[in-house]
Amino acid sequence: MYLGIDIGTSAVKAVLVGEDEQLFAEAEVPLTVSRPHPLWAEQNPQDWWRAVETALGGLRLAAPGAFAAVRSLGLSGQMHGAVLLDAAGELLRPAILWNDGRAHAECAELARRLPGLGQVAGVPAMPGFTAPKLLWLAENEPETFRKVAMVLLPKDYVRFRLTGEAVTDMSDAAGTLWLDEAHRDWSDEILAATGLTRAQVPRLVEGTAVSGALRAEAAEALGLPPGLPVAGGAGDAAAGGIGIGAVEDGDAFLSLGTSGQYFVTTDSFRPFPDAYVHAFSHALPGRWFQMAALLNGASALAWTARILGADDIAALLARTEAAFSGRPARPLFLPYLTGERTPHNDPHARGVFFGLSPDVTQEEMVQAVLEGVAFSFAEAQECLARAGTHAASVAAIGGGSRSHFWMRLMASALERPVVLYSGGAKGPAFGAARLARIATTGEGPAAVCRTPPVADIIEPDRNLAEAYRPTFARFKRLYRALRGVFQAD
Numbered sequence: 001m002y003l004g005i006d007i008g009t010s011a012v013k014a015v016l017v018g019e020d021e022q023l024f025a026e027a028e029v030p031l032t033v034s035r036p037h038p039l040w041a042e043q044n045p046q047d048w049w050r051a052v053e054t055a056l057g058g059l060r061l062a063a064p065g066a067f068a069a070v071r072s073l074g075l076s077g078q079m080h081g082a083v084l085l086d087a088a089g090e091l092l093r094p095a096i097l098w099n100d101g102r103a104h105a106e107c108a109e110l111a112r113r114l115p116g117l118g119q120v121a122g123v124p125a126m127p128g129f130t131a132p133k134l135l136w137l138a139e140n141e142p143e144t145f146r147k148v149a150m151v152l153l154p155k156d157y158v159r160f161r162l163t164g165e166a167v168t169d170m171s172d173a174a175g176t177l178w179l180d181e182a183h184r185d186w187s188d189e190i191l192a193a194t195g196l197t198r199a200q201v202p203r204l205v206e207g208t209a210v211s212g213a214l215r216a217e218a219a220e221a222l223g224l225p226p227g228l229p230v231a232g233g234a235g236d237a238a239a240g241g242i243g244i245g246a247v248e249d250g251d252a253f254l255s256l257g258t259s260g261q262y263f264v265t266t267d268s269f270r271p272f273p274d275a276y277v278h279a280f281s282h283a284l285p286g287r288w289f290q291m292a293a294l295l296n297g298a299s300a301l302a303w304t305a306r307i308l309g310a311d312d313i314a315a316l317l318a319r320t321e322a323a324f325s326g327r328p329a330r331p332l333f334l335p336y337l338t339g340e341r342t343p344h345n346d347p348h349a350r351g352v353f354f355g356l357s358p359d360v361t362q363e364e365m366v367q368a369v370l371e372g373v374a375f376s377f378a379e380a381q382e383c384l385a386r387a388g389t390h391a392a393s394v395a396a397i398g399g400g401s402r403s404h405f406w407m408r409l410m411a412s413a414l415e416r417p418v419v420l421y422s423g424g425a426k427g428p429a430f431g432a433a434r435l436a437r438i439a440t441t442g443e444g445p446a447a448v449c450r451t452p453p454v455a456d457i458i459e460p461d462r463n464l465a466e467a468y469r470p471t472f473a474r475f476k477r478l479y480r481a482l483r484g485v486f487q488a489d
Helices: 045-062 064-068 104-113 117-121 130-140 142-147 154-163 170-176 188-193 216-222 236-244 298-307 313-323 362-386 404-414 428-441 462-488
Strands: 002-007 011-017 023-030 072-077 083-085 150-152 167-169 203-205 210-213 229-231 252-256 260-266 278-281 288-294 332-334 352-354 394-397 418-421 454-458
Touching (some): 002 045, 045 064, 045 216, 072 236, 104 130, 117 188, 130 142, 130 170, 150 154, 154 167, 154 210, 154 216, 154 229, 170 203, 170 236, 236 252, 236 288, 236 394, 236 428, 260 362, 298 362, 332 462, 404 418
Parallel strands (some): 002 072, 394 418
Antiparallel strands (some): 210 229, 332 352, 418 454
16 A cells, blocks of 8 residues: 655645555645735645645545555655755745746846756746745845755655655756756756755655655654655656656646646656756656646636636536537636746736626636636647647646546647546646555556556547637737736736
8 A cells, every 4th residue: 555645735635545556545635825925925834744644634534444554655746846944954934836936036147147057957947946936035035045954845845744854856856946957966056056055955866766764753643654665756747747657758648737737758858948848857767858837727717716706616617518609718818827937937927818798708708717728738739849849649637637628628729639547637646656656666667657547538629629729829919918018017
């Protein structure tokens, strides 16, 4: 029995997975994001730990026999966050998250100091990444910066509480901008450009390696035996790939959770920073990936439901599907509620409804939101194509993939079949459990990271795909027309 824990932005999720990959139990504990200032996004890392305690307590109640049989655990989590510890291992401030845009000026400074950054770190400096956050901290909170003894990523703070070890895996380290992706090692030059040394970043392991053992204190709090192995794990994007079996060159999927990713596995490091495509280390040795990262995924739908007063998102989607005319929605929606990364690298961009009229219905507004996110993925697909990466079909994972209606719109916008796998919505936590198994048993990744059974293949609607082409062109023109307005504000 293997335990997978995902430290997400909106929730901590945990799964119990058997030797035959049967899901014995799962639990989810919601989280909230603090936004004390414009562009800021923070969380208290202690909330992650409390949520882990609650989630594992739920698993223990739901499947006590399976919980008692856990052999090891793996971690996945939201990437890019900065968790800052002092020399005593105590938190210095709230964690600065992946969707925080305050460090935009520091990105320009980092690019000035390191003109070739994107070719080494796999992507140009962007505000959500860890490295520019530390430059911001040095300038704006110098007393705190001077006390920083260790910078951890979100899942690795939980690892620190579990094992007492400061460790991260290659795929999560990739999102800091401090990793030399080709050599899978910290770059002393990039660290120095942000005022840090190797002593202030965690030890690196592959996602399939054992990173440490469960401490007695943590074991007692969680109801697990001390000494359990804790796998290196993965950042959430790579963990999603492990869970869906995207481990060979060319395997592609899109993840539609709070944020969105269009992910393609590669067998070598292939940077293409000009298109803001992320070229990162995978969670498996000898594997990398190219990824277009979208800051706004299913969170755009959750926001829409909230402002429309719809407590039941599934019912809202059902109403929208019932009202669907087979044509694009009349309004356009730019889904950039928290800025955007690929392809714009614009923390100032914001959500926009364009083309509203008195007869536009709630359902048509929801359709516009679904289409806006789908068009963002289509634009991401264009960026990957510029980088030389093409996918004939694409799998889908994450909570948004549960909506067949949304996936129908997605397939038509991408003009690609969308493949849904059984259990695909389990996502990164399932991938973390797979990494725990490999770390414990020594099995080869090919034997464990198998593609799940296909549940459905959603083909593009030819008529809708044709109708989307001019709408997609308008979607791109709308952002270009507003970019200067966003930045002026």
